[in-house]
Amino acid sequence: MARGDGRNCHDFINIIGLFSLVTLLTFQGAESQRVKVDPEVMSYPSQTVTLRCAFMEVGGIQLTQVSWIYETKDGQRINVAVYHPNFGPSYPSSPLSGRVNFTTTPPSLLSPSIQISDVQMTDEGKYICEYATYPSGNEQGITTLVMLAKPRNSGSxxxxxxPSVATGVQPVVVARCESADGRPASQITWVTAVNGNATSVSTSGANNTVTVTSQYMLVPTAADNGRDISCVVAHRTQAKPDRIPMKLAIEFQPQVTIVGYDDNWYLGRTNVALTCQAAANPIPTTVTWKTMSGQLPETVQVNQNVLTVLKVDELVNTTFICEVNNRLGTGKDQVTVMVRATPLPGKGSTTGAVIGAIIGVILLLAIIGSVVALVRKNHNKINSGDGPPKYKPPPPKKQQTLTSGSTDRLNSSRNHEDSEDGALDQLHISPQNGQPSTDLDAYADEGYNHNTDELYHAGTPSGWEGRGLNEPPAQDYLNQYAANDYYYNEQQYPMASGATRGNSFVSQAMFV
Structure with a gap:
């Protein structure tokens, strides 16, 4: 229990100590912020530079004196300018003597800025603006003067x-880039597709400048000759990095290849040639043609790297050798010619196949175009409403039809009755059960005899299927016969003597 209380007391003391340390650092930071300076100032040699300083939020603090102190690289502190309100400005002996002054006359404790004229590269370093105050003591702000020097960049x-197998395959320097007399030091990088490595070295120069040298190393091959490589120099004084392009220079012995032999040299063939192609660095100095026997045939002519056979004969049936020399050595190639008695059969012409392929492509495009046009036409028809209807009409409703008689006679009879008493409704005739409409006029002509005024029935009309013999006809059918009976009664049985239409009537025929 006592051990636990001791541990808790120790932890509490640690927390109090940490809190005190944080409070002290915060307070000091707040005090240091009252001296306002520029963190960094840059300048070129021979220019005039201003180092600004001001004391903020004086409050109840009394400012007694201000000093500018130059701190060297090894940590030595040298007073370069001092101002006291009662004694005025003072410039102690220093590397800046005669080149440093306060910016105002007389100087001000609240804003004691200074100027350094004809700055030199050795003036670079830290400059401290330090106040002597009461009662808080000394307070200060630090400005770093950075001297700039634009470097001279070059590459080669x-x-x-x-290297050959005998000499070994060790990496060597193939390109070099230099950024001289700059301040601060430059940064050098390489851009290339070859596989190598770069190394950089910095050396101090006059007036506190720096020279950076970078070298690119690789195991060179003949294939690397002429390939691109660039060094890129970045420096604070440059708006953008400086790029220096170069091409690798790898020297190698000639690499020779003979071209032109098609394995179809036959007796009597004329003007065939062999060409000796050589890649070399440095460039070749001599090109020599010869055969295995040492002598060239009489029908052969040589023009530098081209060997021409004017007419093929048995003497051309040999091995031709081409040798190329440069400063590093000799390269050669050879080709063996076999003279044939007759030429090889020529390859079939591919013109027909090409034409056929073109025609096939044209036909395919035409078919595709036709299909596309047809699809578009049908699509436009459907969209414009010209195509078949998109809905199915409802089936017709069942309605009463006539068994016989002429359509014209029916219409005249109906119109006659409508005009007299207006009791008949309009009659609508339509086919039933999906059967087609019949020619009513022709049907009526066959069943009606105008001489005897009798109506015959040739058969059961559409709409009457299944009706019994004793079933009465429809009302419309009766109305039609009523009109016919009226005519028949009037002609065959006139009214009694003295009778008139107004006071007598004839009843319609009845069907049982």
């Missing part, structure tokens, strides 16, 4: 010889 390639 190094001529190297591609």
């Amino acid at each position: 390639v190094v001529n190297v010889v591609a």
